[in-house]
Amino acid sequence: MNHNEVHPMDRLIRADRMPHIWCPGCGLGTNFTCFLEALNQSGLDPDKNVIVSGIGCTGRVPGYTNIDSYHTTHGRAIPFATGLKLANPELTVTVFSGDGDLFAIGGNHFIHAARRNIDLKIICVNNFNYGMTGGQFGCTTPLGAKTTTSPYGNYEHPFNLVQMAAASGAVYVARWTSLHVRRLTNSIKETFAKKGFTFIEIISPCPVSFGRRNKLGEGLDEMKYYQENSVIKHGIDPNEADLNLNGKIIVGKFIDIDKPTFLDNQPKLQTPD
Secondary structure: OOOOOOOOOHHHEOHHHOOOOOOOOOOHHHHHHHHHHHHHHHOOOHHHEEEEEOOOOHHHHHHHEOOEEEEOOOOOHHHHHHHHHHHOOOOEEEEEEEHHHHHHHOHHHHHHHHHHOOOOEEEEEEOOOEOOOOOEOOOOOOOOOOEOOEOOOOOOOOOOHHHHHHHHOOOEEEEEEOOOHHHHHHHHHHHHOOOOOEEEEEEOOOHHHHHHHOOOOOHHHHHHHHHHHEEEOOOOOHHHOOOOOOOOEEEEEEEEOOOOOHHHHOOOOOOOO
8 A cells, every 4th residue: 555645635634533423324424424425526715614513423524524613512603604705705614413303402593694684604414312311312314213312203293304494494405414525415416506505414324313213224225215215306396305214215405596695785884984
């Protein structure tokens, strides 16, 4: 082996923090690589890119990324990211976090940042449970799914995240799975070039917790399920993209529009005479 060789992702990875701590079969390693590849292909200046997360398995992503990164408190990634963007509008600010962090603990922050059209890139890894803290059910857990806190099956209606994002005002809304690596990478690249509040949901396996309790098999089995049951429907009403346990997974780009951002609409401050 030539020790002078450099891995193409080395400049974007904090190699001193490897190996990562994600479980075998978890989709986060794949999702992380898609983000890095999108960043690499975009040609953006890493010094003007920032990544923010809250708490959870997905919240580890910023700690492995070799750009300015912030691991914030539970549910507070979006207000923290909003402050960064407003303080320095030249930054490209990505929030990379999980469904529990962004929509259960931080749901109120999500809808208002989308309503204001803050120029943020939101990536949400949805594994249908609180994977890091014990596998409890959350606001995205499908009806009937078993978790540590719903051993007889969840009976609360879950959020449809893409519908929620679109209804709140996001200018770009897409959903992919951890299997759709090229489409996901391209989607992240598109959000880097898009002004306004963008949202990508990634359906991702959690085999040691959610997958085990719902007899979905290992991570590879879940990826095979994605391959056999994902249906691409670009441009449909996100209301029609609901998710069900063991049902079809509707993926695609649903919303791609343009409208003024929060900073575009903000009046210029006048200096009194």
